Amino acid sequence: MSLLCTEGLSKHFAGLSAVAEVDFDLPEGQVRALIGPNGAGKTTLVGMICGRLRADAGRVVFDGRDVTGMAAHRRIRRGMAYTFQITSVFGRLPVHENVALAARRRLAGPQVDAAVREALDRVGLTEDPDRPAGDLSYGHQRLLELAMGLVQAPRLLILDEPTQGLSDSEIARFTGLVRALAGQVTVLLIEHNMHVVMQVADAVTVMNQGAILAEGTPAEIHDNPAVQAAYLGTN
Amino acid sequence: MSRRARILALHGGLLAVLFAAQFVLPAYHHGNLARIMVLASYALGYNLLFGYTGLLSLGHALFFAAGMYGMALSMQHLEAAPAPALLAGLAAGIAVSALLGLLALRTAGVAFMIVTLMFAQAGHLTILYFGEWTRGDEGFVIAATRRVLWGIDLADPVSRYFAAWGLFAVCLLSTLWLVRRPFGKVLIAIRENEERVRMLGYDPFLHKLGALVVSGTMSAAAGAVYGLLFGYAGATFASVQYSIFPLLWVLLGGAGTVLGPFVGTLFMFYLIDLASGVTTAYMLIAGVVLVALTLFAPQGLMGEVRRRLWGWLP
Ligand SMILES: Nc1ncnc2c1ncn2[C@@H]1O[C@H](COP(=O)(O)OP(=O)(O)O)[C@@H](O)[C@H]1O
Numbered sequence: 136m137s138l139l140c141t142e143g144l145s146k147h148f149a150g151l152s153a154v155a156e157v158d159f160d161l162p163e164g165q166v167r168a169l170i171g172p173n174g175a176g177k178t179t180l181v182g183m184i185c186g187r188l189r190a191d192a193g194r195v196v197f198d199g200r201d202v203t204g205m206a207a208h209r210r211i212r213r214g215m216a217y218t219f220q221i222t223s224v225f226g227r228l229p230v231h232e233n234v235a236l237a238a239r240r241r242l243a244g245p246q247v248d249a250a251v252r253e254a255l256d257r258v259g260l261t262e263d264p265d266r267p268a269g270d271l272s273y274g275h276q277r278l279l280e281l282a283m284g285l286v287q288a289p290r291l292l293i294l295d296e297p298t299q300g301l302s303d304s305e306i307a308r309f310t311g312l313v314r315a316l317a318g319q320v321t322v323l324l325i326e327h328n329m330h331v332v333m334q335v336a337d338a339v340t341v342m343n344q345g346a347i348l349a350e351g352t353p354a355e356i357h358d359n360p361a362v363q364a365a366y367l368g369t370n
Numbered sequence: 371m372s373r374r375a376r377i378l379a380l381h382g383g384l385l386a387v388l389f390a391a392q393f394v395l396p397a398y399h400h401g402n403l404a405r406i407m408v409l410a411s412y413a414l415g416y417n418l419l420f421g422y423t424g425l426l427s428l429g430h431a432l433f434f435a436a437g438m439y440g441m442a443l444s445m446q447h448l449e450a451a452p453a454p455a456l457l458a459g460l461a462a463g464i465a466v467s468a469l470l471g472l473l474a475l476r477t478a479g480v481a482f483m484i485v486t487l488m489f490a491q492a493g494h495l496t497i498l499y500f501g502e503w504t505r506g507d508e509g510f511v512i513a514a515t516r517r518v519l520w521g522i523d524l525a526d527p528v529s530r531y532f533a534a535w536g537l538f539a540v541c542l543l544s545t546l547w548l549v550r551r552p553f554g555k556v557l558i559a560i561r562e563n564e565e566r567v568r569m570l571g572y573d574p575f576l577h578k579l580g581a582l583v584v585s586g587t588m589s590a591a592a593g594a595v596y597g598l599l600f601g602y603a604g605a606t607f608a609s610v611q612y613s614i615f616p617l618l619w620v621l622l623g624g625a626g627t628v629l630g631p632f633v634g635t636l637f638m639f640y641l642i643d644l645a646s647g648v649t650t651a652y653m654l655i656a657g658v659v660l661v662a663l664t665l666f667a668p669q670g671l672m673g674e675v676r677r678r679l680w681g682w683l684p
């Protein structure tokens with residue numbers, strides 16, 4: 136049973152075709168990596184999936200329901216969570232409050248505090264939760280984004296380059312975390328670090344120039360000559 | 371002391387001091403403070419939208435006047451008693467702010483400022499146009515004999531002071547309550563980063579509309595009470611000047627702080643009062659002080675207190 140699928144999804148920016156007629160299918164419970172060179176259209180594709188961007192053509196079906204025309208906040212309420220590629224936390228609000236805002240949509244009272252603490256623990260952000268989020272290092276703001284995603288207990292977690300700017304030990308922790316989610320949460324992970332992809336992904340989708348170039352298991356993708364030419368070769 | 375206890379002690383303390391000031395202040399300052407508390411209630415309403423939600427309106431005089439005229443016109447032409455007249459003022463505030471919200475919240479930033487300014491101008495012109503009922507700029511007086519609410523003579527300075535205090539207490543405590551509720555915290559988050567709020571699954575439009583209606587209704591309550599306590603309604607209160615005042619008071623006192631609106635209103639009132647006692651060019655002195663404050667305390671007086679001393683200020 137697929138949790139998410141798109142049909143003919145397209146987006147143009149001033150004549151540039153950023154995403155062109157993409158048919159994409161994501162089974163429930165899978166961890167899917169979405170890879171491809173810079174400018175391939177990955178962020179644009181997930182933007183249309185979660186409603187940040189309006190599609191020029193095509194459909195998005197989430198959990199058996201056509202959500203193409205649905206406002207972003209209503210898609211989120213139906214169980215999507217999205218973490219921004221360009222970190223977008225509430226810089227002047229405390230770290231704790233950033234996560235609490237995400238938690239309060241589904242929880243109330245003392246449950247909020249407990250959920251916030253658990254989410255911060257899971258991503259390894261154990262420093263002073265009262266300091267402004269803007270004071271965190273770039274990598275730690277990425278972790279905060281991740282905590283804000285997790286605390287929503289989403290059915291589909293969309294992560295846009297979450298390991299950018301993380302240290303090796305933080306990446307290792309992230310990898311473990313996504314592995315622990317496997318099976319419970321469906322994850323769509325845009326990721327440049329092939330090591331991470333090989334470790335966590337059940338399947339990989341490769342995009343190039345707005346279209347899907349290949350799909351398969353990590354090993355298949357790794358050995359695919361077309362992918363190597365388009366992507367791995369350029370790395 | 372816990373954070374909660376400190377907040378209650380500070381805000382409750384201010385209300386207690388204002389209540390007690392009634393018994394010690396000389397008549398002149400006593401009268402001033404009653405007026406300041408009503409105007410500060412207006413500023414509290416403004417602050418909810420501007421300071422907490424981050425929406426800069428240039429048209430709040432529309433709400434102040436809606437409350438004032440909703441109250442005054444129903445007393446003048448419908449022979450309403452003060453209590454139902456106040457309710458009419460509140461209802462006018464709710465209706466006008468909901469309508470304005472549905473239209474103006476389709477815009478943001480500078481466009482929102484211009485749209486609110488234009489609606490308020492339209493409101494001002496409407497009051498002038500229907501001069502037969504509103505008496506236009508000249509306005510009309512509400513006779514002292516009719517300003518008796520539940521047997522309390524509101525024209526009497528003492529009861530007027532208590533009525534002003536009561537309004538201020540309600541507005542202050544409801545602001546304090548609201549900004550600490552989940553709803554208020556979403557408003558603050560919208561101020562900080564609206565796109566992120568949307569992507570957490572909250573509807574920004576509904577939250578902003580809610581903020582605007584509460585803000586407009588509080589402003590209308592202040593307008594209605596002002597007209598009732600001081601016995602006068604006039605078109606000046608609908609002019610652009612009265613849209614700018616709450617912005618200034620809030621900026622001076624500290625936008626996005628619960629105490630800021632009162633502090634700013636008090637400060638500005640006495641600044642002009644003192645300066646006009648020294649020189650006829652009192653607006654010049656006031657202007658210099660305002661410029662100095664924006665330079666040295668850009669977050670307003672209470673904003674600076676929060677930044678330097680009390681990080682826990684709501
Ligand atoms: N808001 C935008 N306006 C104009 N062009 C855009 C915009 N967003 C993305 N693009 C262009 O669309 C293409 C795909 O971008 P993007 O989806 O961000 O790629 P990726 O995430 O795979 O690196 C790029 O050529 C990019 O320059």
Ligand SMILES: [Mg+2]
Nearest residue numbers: 177178179220
């Ligand atoms: Mg991208």
